[in-house]
Amino acid sequence: QLLPAQCCFIDCQLYEFHYINENKNWTEAQQYCREKHTDLATVTNMKDMKRLINISAGYNTAAWIGLYDQTNGTRTWFWSLPELEFNESETNWNPGEPSDKGIQGSENCGAVYQDLTWLDDGCQKTKYFLCYDDNVILINQNKTWEDALTYCRENHHDLVTITNMDDQRWIQEKVKKASTDYVWTGLHYACTLDLWFWVSDEMVIYKNWAEGEPMDDCDMSGAMETKRDHQWFKRNDSDLLNFICSKE
Known part of the structure; x- marks a missing residue:
C-alpha cells in the first residue's frame, strides 16, 4: 500500500x-x-x-x-x-x-x-x-519600480528578496531570460532613513553590489544586471524594467 x-x-x-x-x-x-x-x-x-x-x-x-x-x-x-x-x-x-x-x-x-x-x-x-x-517568476513586462511592486503584490506575493548566495544563484538563472539589461528586485532606498531595505522587511545582510554601488540617492531601487556577473545596481525608480516576483 x-x-x-x-x-x-x-x-x-x-x-x-x-x-x-x-x-x-x-x-x-x-x-x-x-x-x-x-x-x-x-x-x-x-x-x-x-x-x-x-x-x-x-x-x-x-x-x-x-x-x-x-x-x-x-x-x-x-x-x-x-x-x-x-x-x-x-x-x-x-x-x-x-x-x-x-x-x-x-x-x-x-x-x-x-x-x-x-x-x-x-x-x-x-x-x-x-x-x-519554484517560488519566483520573471515578469517580462517593462514597469517602473513602484508599478512592478504593485503588480507582484496584486498577482503573486511581492518583489523578490535575495538573502544569500543560493538565492542570488537561483535568481540570476531567471534573469538571463529578461528582455531588459536589468531587472527590478525588492531592494529600495529609503531617503528619509538613509538606508537600503527589502520590501519584505528583511535586513540587507547579503550584498552583491557592483563596484562603486550604491551611491545613496533618493528615488532609487535595486536591480540585477541580466548579463555579465549579475551584480546589483541602483536604478532610478522611473526606469522601465522587467522584474522578479516571489510567489509566496
Whole structure:
C-alpha cells in the first residue's frame, strides 16, 4: 500500500523540494512534477543536497531527480528544467557512476541515493522521486519600480528578496531570460532613513553590489544586471524594467 505523498515546506526559500513516495518511471515522474509542482528536482549545490536529507529521511531507495542524457551518441547530461544549464563542476556522482551498465546508452536517467550521491539508471525503471516548486517568476513586462511592486503584490506575493548566495544563484538563472539589461528586485532606498531595505522587511545582510554601488540617492531601487556577473545596481525608480516576483 502506497503512503500518501510526502511534502516538505521550507519557509522563506525561493524553491521547495517535495519527496513523492509513489513508484513511477522517469518520464511519468517528470509529468507528475510538471503538473503538480514545477519540475523534477534540480540539485545544483551541496546546500540543495543537505535540504534533501531532511525530506527523504527514512527512505533507503534511490529517487529520480531531473537529470537525464539525451542519448544522441555522446554522454551529455541535462537538467529537466529547460533554462538551467548542467554544470559538470557541480556533479555528485557516486563512485563508479555514471556506470551505464548493460546495453550501451541504456541508463539515461539520474537518481539520488539516500547519501545524496547520484546514479544513472534505466529510465523505464520505477522509483520514488523528488519534485520542486519554484517560488519566483520573471515578469517580462517593462514597469517602473513602484508599478512592478504593485503588480507582484496584486498577482503573486511581492518583489523578490535575495538573502544569500543560493538565492542570488537561483535568481540570476531567471534573469538571463529578461528582455531588459536589468531587472527590478525588492531592494529600495529609503531617503528619509538613509538606508537600503527589502520590501519584505528583511535586513540587507547579503550584498552583491557592483563596484562603486550604491551611491545613496533618493528615488532609487535595486536591480540585477541580466548579463555579465549579475551584480546589483541602483536604478532610478522611473526606469522601465522587467522584474522578479516571489510567489509566496
